[in-house]
Amino acid sequence: MHLHELTMEQYLSWERDGYLAIEDFLSEGELHTYNTAMDATLAAWKAKGSIMPPNIDKVSSVIEHGExxxxxMEHPRMMGIMRDVIGDAFTMIDNELFIKHPGQATHANWHRDTATTMLIGGKRVPFMVKVFYFTADVPYDGGCLSFLPGSRHMRDEVLPAAEAGGQMPGHVRMNVRAGTAVLFDGATYHAAMDNTSSEQRRSLIYNYGPLFLKQWPGYEPSATLLGNKENTPLRNMLLGACPWPRDPHVFQ
Known part of the structure; x- marks a missing residue:
């Protein structure tokens, strides 16, 4: 089996558990750059009168706010990982800047984003793969993104109660260091824990799926992004700017 970016150990872990955490994905310099940009984007967004949910700062379609x-979205290393878990043809479904503030109760009980699974060329392919880039440390009590390992293989009717919260037997919390990238299959049972810490949970989130999917309503790229003549074939594929066949050359 040929892998583009993952090691065989990582791939087998992904196939078994339905999620994968990759430490030091972003460097300290990149973290400083992204955190500075996130703060500036939020300030500008709020200055326009945008209203945030209680105790959460969120900017949907954050790709509209700067190169x-x-x-x-098209980080070369992550593109290699997406090729390993989805294949050579995929698109960006949604994306956002997300900051969960201290003292906030969970904003998402246990759920799966989709129960759909597919076989393409005899390979099980996720209907969607969501990536969280954490730009600050996430303590154990910091509102962790959490998973039930192996649940991507479970039927809906055998999944535990959605209200289990932090009492979910066998759950794993992503109390990770800044710079960690966490990706998970949309069929993996997951939740956000209460943030009882004094820290913000800061992240940039990108959701990818097979090329036949469209962006979720409200996340469609603007005409400005779609019409940029300097877009590469890869960017056009991710933005859904034009139909694109299975073609590994886009990654060159």
Missing amino acids: IYLAL
């Missing part, structure tokens, strides 16, 4: 976010 820095587009560059992360």
